[in-house]
Amino acid sequence: FVADALGAAHAAGASCLAMELFHASAQKDIDKLLRSPSFDQALARRIVLHASPGFYYEELGEILKKAWDVNRRSGPFGIVALGGLHDDGMAAKVAETAKKGKVLVLCGSHHAFTRYIQPGPLEMVNLHDRVSAWRMGGLILNRFKVDAVFIQLHFGMPKKWWVFAPILLYQKGYSLAFSGMPDQVFKQYGKP
Numbered sequence: 333f334v335a336d337a338l339g340a341a342h343a344a345g346a347s348c349l350a351m352e353l354f355h356a357s358a359q360k361d362i363d364k365l366l367r368s369p370s371f372d373q374a375l376a377r378r379i380v381l382h383a384s385p386g387f388y389y390e391e392l393g394e395i396l397k398k399a400w401d402v403n404r405r406s407g408p409f410g411i412v413a414l415g416g417l418h419d420d421g422m423a424a425k426v427a428e429t430a431k432k433g434k435v436l437v438l439c440g441s442h443h444a445f446t447r448y449i450q451p452g453p454l455e456m457v458n459l460h461d462r463v464s465a466w467r468m469g470g471l472i473l474n475r476f477k478v479d480a481v482f483i484q485l486h487f488g489m490p491k492k493w494w495v496f497a498p499i500l501l502y503q504k505g506y507s508l509a510f511s512g513m514p515d516q517v518f519k520q521y522g523k524p
Contacts, residue, residue: 335398342409347433353384354413371400419468427476443468446482
């Protein structure tokens, strides 16, 4: 889905895709790959294997390939690696990149909160210090004054007591987004 959306995102004015899954230390390699005249499969594999562990390596490779292809067909389009950075660092990097144009950001939903405050233990003690409780999306919007919109396309939300006794309370410990309607459509068409 993400790989297929890059061309449309570029056409709509996005200059890059910022992703939490690519590790920030791989940024030079990502830039080198996207500028190279031919797609360097070995370099792409190194970047992907250095990404956040436990994620979908084949799909991350597809995103790199599509971004490289968008560069060839439609003009400059980058990937900004956010992995390994705290919310402050991710927000600063996205805000700096946003000076060059729109940025499409793909990250975990908790980092993306724009107006919802998710305080940790220290912020709970001092709730009037709201800035320290903002996640990346909120920091982009409130500290760096960059327009940000949080869109959650699909994510199973845990039910209230699922951690304590899921078998006793629920058949499933989560609720599907939009009452599971996207899942039903995907199943009907055979693929997302």
